[in-house]
Amino acid sequence: MDESGWDRSRCSVAGTLAVVGEKWSLLVLREAFLGVRRFADLQRVLGAPRAVLTDRLNTLVAEGLLRRVPYRAEGERQRHEYRLTQKGLDLYPALVALMAWGDRYLSEDGEAPLGLRHRDCGERVHLALVCDAGHELSGARDVRPVPAVQPPAAAVSGGAPPR
Amino acid sequence: MDESGWDRSRCSVAGTLAVVGEKWSLLVLREAFLGVRRFADLQRVLGAPRAVLTDRLNTLVAEGLLRRVPYRAEGERQRHEYRLTQKGLDLYPALVALMAWGDRYLSEDGEAPLGLRHRDCGERVHLALVCDAGHELSGARDVRPVPAVQPPAAAVSGGAPPR
């Protein structure tokens, strides 16, 4: 009766969502990627309640995705801004994937509200699913999931979802 | 004062999260990719309250990511199971990206709890950020975001975040 015999509690998707799955967290990171770093700018651009935003920023700093960097604007006292760490930067593909899906399925007016270009050559950037042998996969159907712990005996689902 | 001059309200990340950003939604999809299709199985495997699970499934069906398919197991009445549509299947890269991040930053015991293999050649599967010219990018730093609407005048952030 146990499905495909592996431990969901240590699933990496669930773990990642425990870190960035709360409301506003991924949007804060999107803004960080766009260069918005100050509390007031984040608050204005996102429209999130200040209390929630404070909490999300604290969580993201505590988890090591953002770090607080002191700065000093002219005519102002010292404050700190929020910058992405490597750990935060590495979430970029996830945001790109979510954005790509939204571009495809949610845009009435035909085109993506934000395009991504290769800094060096200017060409459009997208995500690709590839294997170590260099093949490009067309989607989920080409992937076979294998649990790290060998399935005890039951094998309900052998792999990717059928049509 | 306006950051990088584009309309956040139509951001594709926000739009996508409005569809799958609620608690449990992405985990339901993860299970769907693993082949779990029946309500009871989802409920047992995820541990989500039935009421919440019902609501998420209804939302995902209404949004066209899942569809209800009637089936008839032996000795049971007719029921329906939940299957991914193309729209749902296309969210796969997002789940892979979240999983990859979790594998990298959340696993103490070294390795990923679930591996992905190319169905044809058996090699490990991963996501790559590539441009239309064929270059493989190393990360967010290699990307320059360009709003579809030309920035009116202000240009606060010219591109990817500095270190």
Add this chain to the structure above:
DNA sequence: CGCGCTGAGTTCGCTTGACGAACTCACTCG
């Protein structure tokens, strides 16, 4: 020096959402 301004929170009621247990309903099998 005292005053008002501003960015960054914090506090406070209120509403929404998640939770787990109990209840319902429709069938099917014995």
Add this chain to the structure above:
DNA sequence: CGAGTGAGTTCGTCAAGCGAACTCAGCGCG
């Protein structure tokens, strides 16, 4: 007919999100 089961629904409780109001520190200005 009666027990069993999958798929919900209902309910009371508790946590989270919300907007508005309040606080606090440091700065420029007079």
